[in-house]
Amino acid sequence: MKEYAVIGGGIGGCLTASLLDVHGHDVVLLEKEPTLGGCASTFKHGHYHYNAGATTLAGYHEGGVVRTLFDTINVQPKLIATDPAIVVLQGHNEIKRFSNLDQCIHEIQRSYPHPKHTEFWNLVYTIGQNFYPLKGHYYSNASLSKKLRSLLSMTPILKKFWPYLWKDARRFIHDFYGGISQDYCDFLDAQILIVAQSTSEHINFFTAAVALGYTFHETHYAVGGMGKLCESLTSRIHDVRTHTEVTSIHHEKDRFILKTNTDCLETKNLIMGTTHYESGKYFDTKKIQNYYHRYEKLNNHQSAFVLYLTLHSNRPFHHHYQIITQEIIPHTLSKALFISFSDKSDTDIAPQGFFSVTASIHTDVRWWVNLEPSRYRQQKKELTQLLRTLICDTLHLDVSEIVESFAATPKTFGRYINRTQLGGNALTMKNILPSLPSNDTSIQGLYHVGDTAYAAQGWPGVAMGVMNLMRLIHE
Ligand SMILES: Cc1cc2nc3c(=O)[nH]c(=O)nc-3n(C[C@H](O)[C@H](O)[C@H](O)COP(=O)(O)OP(=O)(O)OC[C@H]3O[C@@H](n4cnc5c(N)ncnc54)[C@H](O)[C@@H]3O)c2cc1C
Structure with a gap:
């Protein structure tokens, strides 16, 4: 019997399996496709290669959450720094999102002149600078005592960012500037959407600022394709099985029995790297199906x-x-x-x-x-x-x-x-943290990683969840 089985070789599954391996656990990683990476994979079509979805690596700056995990696994990926992180093209405007704050403000000022840009973008910058070093916190809703501990661990964040948590970002921004043009609003929303998976009217200003500010940290291009990162993360794991699709899971008191397209295997602990919306169907017990059903309401389609x-x-x-x-x-x-x-x-x-x-x-x-x-x-x-x-x-x-x-x-x-919903859970004002699934569950031995669990989507979001999972497993 395996100690840990991880289903799905996306960012979450690959980071988790690699960290468990580094910590000396007996782990198997199961991936249905021939290559690893999921939304962050690279595939061949005809004569050419393509990144399936993810193309930007954020969080790999010194001390960043992704960098910390890569360093723990002892993998140094081949990267190229990207600055500007994005070039935004809107009508005749071309705005380069440089990592340097003054340069960035200069670009924005040129396209959407306004006397309050310096103050606004300094605030965005400062919120990001204060948030990123936190690397997430303890988060579990598996029991009442764990929920209380999570709340306590969130207190520093609540204290620090209190003024930005309660008003929706659109109203906050309008009040801050005393009104903005539709073009500038679209410019902000377009960038908020790619990180927070929602627009300014549905999220608080804290989330909007973190989303707008990711370009102030280094961003990277993965040489050879994004999929190379997941492949390099797992290269030292002894038991990685691609072309292996889990088709059903039977839960017994102290184990999970997985049926795959090739064979059957037993594991003491199971880590799902699949989405919460697609996971319930694998299980044959009502209790676990109900667990997943609870989160169906978060599915924004x-x-x-x-x-x-x-x-x-x-x-x-x-x-x-x-x-x-x-x-x-x-x-x-x-x-x-x-x-x-x-x-x-x-x-x-x-x-x-x-x-x-x-x-x-x-x-x-x-x-x-x-x-x-x-x-x-x-x-x-x-x-x-x-x-x-x-x-x-x-x-x-x-x-x-x-x-x-x-x-x-x-x-x-x-x-x-095996997923149609993409981008994971949006951190909207309705989906505040206590309602989001955590990386452990109320079922002994069943865990979750990926962009539908804490913390959120993309390399940094999924990496924070993996870090939290390691805290929960090793506590
Ligand atoms: C178009 C697009 C662009 C994006 N751009 C960026 C970006 O630039 N930067 C960034 O950081 N993020 C980006 N993201 C978000 C990021 O790609 C995802 O949040 C992240 O990759 C999700 O990782 P995950 O761990 O949830 O796994 P997933 O990517 O969901 O992978 C799950 C894996 O599980 C496998 N699997 C599913 N079912 C089974 C089964 N039954 N048995 C075995 N294996 C199974 C799948 O084949 C897949 O490989 C983008 C996403 C999309 C869709």
Whole structure:
């Protein structure tokens, strides 16, 4: 019998399995796909490679939560620093989000002149500077005493950020500036959405400031593709099984019995790296199914439509762009498209003179999964064409420079990585911490990591959850 089995080789599963291995535990990592990474994987399609979703590595600065875990596992990934972290394109405006505060304010001031920018962006910067070193805190809702301990551990955060917790960010920002233009509001919301998975009217100003401020810390490009990070994290684990899909789980008093597409295995402890919305179906006991059912209300059905391109171009490109349009783009939830280019020196992912491009936009799962096949194909084609045109027009590309292009809908993600909801739980004013699932559960030996558990999505959010899980396991 294994001591730990981890289901799913996404960021959460890979970090967890590696840390357990480093701590000397007997662990197996099970992943249904041939490659690791999930939303942060890299795959081959035709002749070229693509990042499936995630393209920016945040949290790897000195002392950052991701860096701390990589250092513990003793892995030094091959990275390139990206500064500016994003180039935002909105109408005629081009705003480079530099990590340097003064440079960043200068860029913003040029496009949306306002006397209060220095004060506002200094506040955003300071909130981030105070928050990031905290590396999360103890969080569990597995029992009443653990809930109380979590509340106590949250006290320093509550104290420090009290004035920014109670008002929604949109109102806070409007009051702060005494009114802002629609363009500037869209500029802020587009960046808040990619980190917090929600817009300013639904989150408090503290969350908005942390989301807006991630560019003030180093951000990195992963050489060879984002998937390389998960592969390198797990390279020393003895038992990593790809092509292995868990199909059902039976719980007995002191063990879990997992049935996979290849065999059966028993484990004392089970760590789910799958989403809370897709996990209940594996279990045959009502108690565990009910546990997951409780969190169904957090499912915002948010997802992504992703366009993958290979470009052949002599032009230089930044690593990341965000194009903001005047209106919400049809079949999506947003006015903003996030576009990432491979580094021109990274010939592992695209040959010399070529660029691998991943462009993503928020959409709603329900607008895709229940369509009849011809309507689905039509809608996918329409949105693909729309985004291709938007990218070509805004970045002044000739269509002939696109040598390959295809797209993924929420349904595509469902087929490959067993999830249609993407981006995890949004930290809205309604979904405040005590209502979010923690990394342990009330079921002995059953744990959770990934972007639907504490703390949130992306490398830093998932890493905070993994750190919390390690605290809970080893306490
Ligand atoms: C389009 C897009 C862009 C993003 N951009 C960024 C970014 O730039 N930077 C950033 O930090 N974050 C980004 N994110 C968010 C980030 O990618 C996710 O929050 C994070 O990767 C989720 O990790 P996870 O641990 O929850 O695992 P997941 O990515 O959900 O992976 C779960 C894994 O479990 C496997 N699995 C599922 N079911 C089974 C089963 N039954 N048996 C075995 N294996 C199974 C899946 O195949 C998958 O590999 C982006 C997300 C998307 C969708």
